[in-house]
Amino acid sequence: MVDQSASAAVNRQIVFSSIPDGLPTLDNFTLVESPVPEPQDGQIRVRHLFLGLSPSARLRMAGDSDYGAGMPLGKPVQGQAVGVVDISRNPAFQPGDHLVVNGGWQSYSVTSGRGATRVDADLAPPSCALGLLGTSGMTAYVGMLDIGLPKAGETVVVSAASGSVGSVAGQIAKLKGCRVVGVAGGAEKCDYVTKTLGFDACVDHRAPGLPQRLAAACPEGIDIYFENVGGAVRSAVWPLFNDFGRVVLCGMISDYQNREGLTGPDWFPILTHRLTIRGFLLRDHADRRDAFLADMADWYRSGMVRYREDVADGLEQAPAAFIRLLRGDNFGKTLVRLADG
């Protein structure tokens, strides 16, 4: 039993200290230590166990945009954490409660509890609440089922197929009877996607000849493209659509670093193949949360959906883990472990 009281005297924080130019570097972040904050009446203090890293944070590091308010400099990097209530001055929460909070990259956060999500620690390990049973898993669920509308026998292509969203989106399509083709970076990830996740095929986007290899993996064309990446993968998908194909636009990680002068593909196939391109953000789909949790917990416990975490140890590793995620060098949901639960 480690004595937590000594470390609890200090709140370690990774502060967002300068705006990246392209891919972030370690210089954009600063590790600082400050006193652990005290909750006021109506507030709770949450001791973070894991941080969940998401590529979309890169967008907010560029300032205010249509995507949302920019991330403020000089404050801890924003992001989700799962943690335990440490002190409660809000009768709605008890010490020991597990919560997901937008607590940022630090050891502790203080919140009124608004926007916090309760975690059922009996359902799965708490870290799952940042991934499979959290934002990533629900993004995959809503995106594939409600936006993609998969039908048995259709061909579904999922980019970033070994990642936290793509891996789950593809497995859901498999559960619905689709032929599922992943796109991932490198042979190891492709092996994982086919052998562990059970996709029908996986194409390595880092090897030459992506368009030809993707076409060969989709002999009956593409009915649904689950879009996480943009760029060259999208270009390879574009000529292969069947009539009435759908694009589930979930993210475009390859376009997040430099957004100047970007274009999209020619619209002609949208007309000739009667395609539907639809973007979505999870925040519009809160009404699906109960169905998602029930289905996904069931699929997870029964082994029908497999899930992988890429865990870095220690708060100070968060910037490097984030950069690896943006480079596509992560392998599974990218987490930073801060303390044992």
Place this chain on the structure above:
Amino acid sequence: MVDQSASAAVNRQIVFSSIPDGLPTLDNFTLVESPVPEPQDGQIRVRHLFLGLSPSARLRMAGDSDYGAGMPLGKPVQGQAVGVVDISRNPAFQPGDHLVVNGGWQSYSVTSGRGATRVDADLAPPSCALGLLGTSGMTAYVGMLDIGLPKAGETVVVSAASGSVGSVAGQIAKLKGCRVVGVAGGAEKCDYVTKTLGFDACVDHRAPGLPQRLAAACPEGIDIYFENVGGAVRSAVWPLFNDFGRVVLCGMISDYQNREGLTGPDWFPILTHRLTIRGFLLRDHADRRDAFLADMADWYRSGMVRYREDVADGLEQAPAAFIRLLRGDNFGKTLVRLADG
């Protein structure tokens, strides 16, 4: 009473004689005369009254594509005609029946009657069957109602707003309680769009500062864009979308001449504004024909939908009328009148 028998001895045809490079020229077409064809058992002969010209014919003049089979050289230019059954050797048709046929640019055509559409000459003048009560009107109807899903109070932008599809699409959106902004070429067309068709505003895409003027005409943003043109109009629309906006992709006339190296707009707004971009072709929506005819005939007779034809006189004028249509110099549904009904 003109004696038709003399002219009936000759079938005049406009033959597609060479593939255009960019905008077609008169040299791509040849007027020829041949004997009037005789129907065989099971066939009918149709004397054409009007030809209906459509920009999409330009696409088929480039050869086979995803849009459909290419138009054969050395044969009459393909396209719709409305006409009267002249000789029937098919018991399903009587001489005097009015039909829309894919008869091509010629005085007469012979057909089994498959693919022909009966025209109720009591409903409206026969030429309407090529426009308001035909393909153009039904494209507007299905596109606006079934793909656009307009809600009262929304802002709808319609490109090619004085044209045969756009004019009707915008009037339908008005009937549904939307604020409707047209985009058209030149002050005369813009006047027609606001004063005769009743759109709330119309922006001239031939005058400078289109993006600024369109933004000023849409102070509450854009909820639906009815896309007929592509190019610069689409670029001006793109930054103005509200959340959950829809694009009804009906055509892209400005992109039909030269399709090399075309790109579309950056996809980022599709994600941040949760847009839906959807292409459609009328041929998938035949089940809506009865509802369309009932609604549109009612709207037309009650004056709720106004409609304009741009009629060229004489078969030999068809190539010039087609070129004017592709240049946007037409004003209303482009027809060629061949004979009096």
